Amino acid sequence: MRRPTLVRPHLVLGSPLQLLLLAASFALAGYAGVRLLAGDWFQVALWFVGAALVHDLVLLPLYAAADRAVTGALGAVRRREWIPYVRVPAALSGLLLLVWFPLISGRVDERYRLVSGLSADGFLARWLLITAVLFGGSALLLVLRLRRATKQRPPAAH
Amino acid sequence: MSAFRHELRGVFGRAAAYRRTMRDQRLPSSPGFWRSPLRGPRFTAVFGVVLLVGITLLFVTGLLSYAAYNPDLSPVNDQTPDKGLLGFYLFSWPTDPHWLYRLTQGVHVTLGLTLIPVLLAKLWSVVPRLFALPPARSVAHALERISLILLVGGALFQFTTGVLNVQVDYVFPGSFYTLHFYGAWVFFAAFVVHAALKFPTAVRNLRGLRAEEGDLVPPRPAEPTVSRRGAFGLVSGASLLMFVTTAGRSFDGPLRETAVLAPRGGPQPGSGPGGFQINKTAAYAGIDRRETSDEAWRLVVTGRFGVVRLSRDELLGLPLHSAALPIACVEGWSTSDQWWRGVRLRDLAALVGHDEPTDVLVESLQRHGAFRHAAMRANQVADPRSLLALDVNGEPLTLDHGYPARIIVPAAPGVLNTKWVTRMTFGDL
Numbered sequence: 214m215r216r217p218t219l220v221r222p223h224l225v226l227g228s229p230l231q232l233l234l235l236a237a238s239f240a241l242a243g244y245a246g247v248r249l250l251a252g253d254w255f256q257v258a259l260w261f262v263g264a265a266l267v268h269d270l271v272l273l274p275l276y277a278a279a280d281r282a283v284t285g286a287l288g289a290v291r292r293r294e295w296i297p298y299v300r301v302p303a304a305l306s307g308l309l310l311l312v313w314f315p316l317i318s319g320r321v322d323e324r325y326r327l328v329s330g331l332s333a334d335g336f337l338a339r340w341l342l343i344t345a346v347l348f349g350g351s352a353l354l355l356v357l358r359l360r361r362a363t364k365q366r367p368p369a370a371h
Numbered sequence: 372m373s374a375f376r377h378e379l380r381g382v383f384g385r386a387a388a389y390r391r392t393m394r395d396q397r398l399p400s401s402p403g404f405w406r407s408p409l410r411g412p413r414f415t416a417v418f419g420v421v422l423l424v425g426i427t428l429l430f431v432t433g434l435l436s437y438a439a440y441n442p443d444l445s446p447v448n449d450q451t452p453d454k455g456l457l458g459f460y461l462f463s464w465p466t467d468p469h470w471l472y473r474l475t476q477g478v479h480v481t482l483g484l485t486l487i488p489v490l491l492a493k494l495w496s497v498v499p500r501l502f503a504l505p506p507a508r509s510v511a512h513a514l515e516r517i518s519l520i521l522l523v524g525g526a527l528f529q530f531t532t533g534v535l536n537v538q539v540d541y542v543f544p545g546s547f548y549t550l551h552f553y554g555a556w557v558f559f560a561a562f563v564v565h566a567a568l569k570f571p572t573a574v575r576n577l578r579g580l581r582a583e584e585g586d587l588v589p590p591r592p593a594e595p596t597v598s599r600r601g602a603f604g605l606v607s608g609a610s611l612l613m614f615v616t617t618a619g620r621s622f623d624g625p626l627r628e629t630a631v632l633a634p635r636g637g638p639q640p641g642s643g644p645g646g647f648q649i650n651k652t653a654a655y656a657g658i659d660r661r662e663t664s665d666e667a668w669r670l671v672v673t674g675r676f677g678v679v680r681l682s683r684d685e686l687l688g689l690p691l692h693s694a695a696l697p698i699a700c701v702e703g704w705s706t707s708d709q710w711w712r713g714v715r716l717r718d719l720a721a722l723v724g725h726d727e728p729t730d731v732l733v734e735s736l737q738r739h740g741a742f743r744h745a746a747m748r749a750n751q752v753a754d755p756r757s758l759l760a761l762d763v764n765g766e767p768l769t770l771d772h773g774y775p776a777r778i779i780v781p782a783a784p785g786v787l788n789t790k791w792v793t794r795m796t797f798g799d800l
Contacts, residue, residue, distance in 0.1 A: 227511025231568060235514045238564035242521055245556030248453050249549075256544030261554070264527035265520060268494060269501055284596050296596045301605055308609050309616070312487060313632045315540035324539050330640040330652045330771055339631050 276307065298355040302347035309340055396591075399502040408592035409602050410496055411583045416573040417603065418493035423566050423573075425486045426526075430559055432479035436701060437552060439464045439472050439784050445732065445746035445800045448787070450548035457556055466754040469708075469781035473699035476784070477621040480703020483533055484617050484633075488609035490526060492602075496587070503586060515568070518561050525558025537702040538634050546741070623647060623707040635704035644764035645772050647706045648698060650785045653770045656737040658791055660770065663736070668775050670759075674723025674797040683775045686761060689714045689722075694756035700785040711779045713760035716752045720797045728753035730800040733778055736791040745787045746800050751780045759792060 226232065250257050280300065287295050315321045317340045322333035396403035442449035443461045451457075465471065507513030532554065536547045543550055575581050597605075619630035623639070630636025639646045653660075661667060669680045693712045699705035720729055728749035737743040751757055757780045761768065768774040773790025780788060 225509055227509030231511040232514070234564045234567055235511065235518055238518060238521075238560045239514075242557045242560035244455070245457060245553045245560065248451070248455070248457075249553035249557055251453065252545045252549065257550065260531075260544060261524045261528045261557075262520065264531055265524040268527055269498065269523070273495060273498055293596065297601065300597070301608070304605060305609055305612055308488060308491075309612070309632055312484065312534055312613070313538070315535065315538040316632070316634060321538055321540045325634065327655045328539050328651055329635065330649045331635070331637070335637070336632060343631070 272311075279303075295355060298351045302344070302351045305347055306340075306344040309343060313340065399499070400504045402499065402586065402590050404502075405499040405589050406591065406593035408589060408595045409597070409599055410499070411588045412572070412576045412581070412585050413579070413583055414599060414602075415493065415496040415587060416576040418489055418496060418606070419569060419573045420577065421489050422486065422493055423570065425482060425489065426562060429479060429483055429486070430555065430562075432475045432482075433551075433555055434460065435475045436472070436479060436784070438462060439475070439782075440787065441746065441748055444730065444748050447732065447744040448746050450546055450741065451552050454552070457552075463748055463750055464782065466751055466757070466781040466783075469696055469756065470699075471782040472784050473621065473697050473705040473782075476699055476701060476703055477618075477705055480533070480537060481614065481618050481621065483530065485610050485614045487530060487534075487613060488606050490530060492606045494523065499587060518564060521557055521561035522565050525554060525561055528554050529558050548741075620704040622705075633704075634702070635700075640771070644766040645769035647709060648700075648704060649771045650698065650700055651740070651790075653791070656735075656740060656743075656791070658736055658770065663770065663775050663791065665775075668793070670776060670792060671794045672719055672723050672797070673795070674720065674725050674729075676724035679723055683761065686714055686759070686776065690718060691761070692755065692758065694758055694779065694781070696756060696779050696781050698785045698788065705785075710764050711758055711760040712762040712765075713758040713776065713779075715755060716747070716757040716759060716778070716780075717755070719759060719795060720752055723797055725797045729797050731798075732796040732800060733789040733792055734794040734796075735789045736793050742786045742789070745778070745789045747778070747780060747783070747787070751783060752797075754781055756781045759795075 249261075283299050283303070284293070284296050287293055287299070310317060313336065316325065316333065316336040319333070319337065325331065325333040395401055398404060437458075438461050440448050440450075441461075441464050442451065442454070443458060446452065507516060529551065532543050532547060532551050535541070535543060536551070541547070615629060616631050617633045617636075619626040619628065620633050620635045627636055627639070635648055640649055665683060669682055670686065672679045672681065691712055692715050693710060695708040695710050697706050697708050716731065717728070720726075720731065729752060730749050731747050731752050733745050733747065735743045747757070758778070759776050760773070760779045761776055763769075763772055768777060773792070776792045777790040778788045778792060
C-alpha cells in the first residue's frame with residue numbers, strides 16, 4: 214500500500230545532500246557575487262548572463278546551422294564523404310577568428326601599438342593565410358584521397 | 372457537475388498540449404529535435420573530466436597570480452580591497468624560483484586558451500538540456516538548473532574577460548582584476564557543486580559500466596557524418612592549434628615567432644639590448660622625456676635616517692650587481708631571462724638606515740594607471756637579485772624599459788616591477 218502523502222515531499226524536494234551542496238554553493242557565489250556586482254551591477258550581470266545567452270542562443274545555433282547547410286549541400290550532391298574536408302578547416306579557422314577577433318578585426322590596433330610598441334598590422338593577414346593553408350591542405354588531402362580511390366577501383370568498373 | 376467536467380477537460384487539454392509539445396520535433400524542447408548521433412553521456416563525460424582537471428588548474432594558478440601581487444601588503448597593490456574572506460589563503464609571494472610567476476601565469480593563460488575548444492565542445496554536447504522540459508522535477512533539480520546559469524555564465528564570463536584582457540580590449544564593465552577575481556569565485560562555487568554532483572556519473576560513463584542511454588542520447592539520430600573518434604580528434608586538434616599558436620609568447624627567440632595570432636607573439640619590438648617585450652611603453656604611460664634627463668631626474672629614497680636624493684650618475688657610483696631575470700605579465704606572455712645591472716634594493720634600504728629586511732613603496736614618474744605605485748615585501752627587498760636596474764643586457768635602459776631606473780624582482784608579476792622610478796620609501800607598510 215503506497216502512501217503518497219509520505220512519498221510526495223521526498224519527490225518534490227530531491228536529494229537532501231544535493232540540496233545542502235547547492236545551498237553551500239549559492240552562499241559562496243552570493244558572497245563573491247555581491248562583490249562582483251559592487252560596481253556597475255547591471256552591466257556586470259548583463260555580461261554574466263548575456264555570455265551564456267549569446268553562446269546558447271546565438272553562437273551555437275549559428276555554427277550548427279552553418280554545419281547543417283554544408284552537410285545538407287554536400288549530401289544533396291552525394292558527396293557526404295567530403296564533409297570533414299570542409300568542416301575541419303572551417304571549424305579551426307572559425308575558432309581562431311572567434312578567440313582573436315579583437316586583434317584580427319583591428320578594433321584594438323591603436324591601443325595594442327601604444328601599449329606594447331608592436332605593430333598591430335598583420336593579424337588579419339596571418340589569419341587569412343592560416344585559413345588558406347587549412348582549406349588548401351584539406352583540399353590537397355581530398356584530391357589525394359580521390360586519386361587513390363580512382364586507382365584502386367578495379368578496371369572492370371570502366 | 373458541468374464545472375467539474377470543464378475542469379477535467381482543462382487538465383486533460385493541458386496534458387495533451389504538453390504531449391504535443393514533446394512530440395513536436397520542430398521545438399528544441401523535444402528530444403527529437405536534437406539529431407546528432409555524437410551526443411550521449413560518455414561523449415560529454417570525456418570533456419567533463421578534461422575540464423575538471425583543466426579548470427581546477429586554472430583556478431589554482433589564478434589564485435596564485437592574485438597572491439603574487441601581495442595584495443595584503445599595501446592598498447596600492449590591492450585591486451580588490453573588499454575581498455574579505457576570499458583572500459584567506461594569501462601568503463608572502465616568494466622570490467624563488469625566479470621563473471615562478473612566469474610559469475604559473477604562463478600556464479594560466481596558455482591553458483585557458485587551449486581549453487576553449489573543450490569548453491565549447493562540452494557546452495555543445497549538453498545543449499539539449501538547456502531546453503529540457505519540464506523545467507524542474509524537484510526543488511533540488513530546480514536549484515541545480517539555476518546553478519547551471521552560474522556555471523555556464525561564469526565559465527563564459529571568465530574565458531571572455533580573460534581572452535579580451537590579453538588582447539587589451541577593455542570593453543568589459545569594470546576593472547579586469549575585480550571582474551576576473553570575483554567572477555572566478557562565483558564560477559568556482561557553481562563548478563565545485565557541479566563536479567561533485569556529476570563526477571561519479573561521469574566516471575561510470577567513462578568506464579562503460581552503464582549503457583549509453585539517457586536524455587542526451589538522440590531518440591531519432593541522424594545519419595553520422597563523423598565518428599566520435601573523429602569528433603574527439605577535431606576538438607583535440609583545435610586545442611593543439613590554440614596551444615602551438617600561443618605557447619611561444621612565453622619565450623624569446625624563434626619560439627615567439629610561432630605565436631602567430633597571439634598578442635606579444637611574432638617579432639620583438641626593435642632589436643639590440645632593449646629589443647624584448649615592453650609591458651607598457653613610455654608613450655602609453657605618459658612619460659615626459661624631459662623628466663628623465665640627467666639634470667631633472669633624482670631618485671628620492673626615504674627611510675629611518677631621512678631622505679637621500681641620488682642622480683643616475685651617483686647611483687652608478689654605488690656597488691652594482693647583476694641578475695638574470697624575466698619579465699612575466701599577467702597577460703600570460705613573458706620574456707626569457709634578461710641580464711639586468713643595478714643597485715641592490717637591500718643596499719638602498721641600508722643607505723637610509725634599514726639594515727634588517729623591510730618593505731618598500733615604489734613610485735613612478737607615471738601619472739596615471741593603477742600600478743604607478745607598487746609595494747614590495749621585505750623578503751623581496753632582501754633577495755640579492757632584487758635590483759633597482761640601471762642597465763639591461765649591457766646597455767643603459769631604454770626609455771620604454773624604464774630609463775633612468777626601474778625595479779626588477781625575481782618572480783614578481785611584471786607590473787610590480789615599476790619603471791621610471793622616482794621615489795622609494797623603505798619601512799614597514
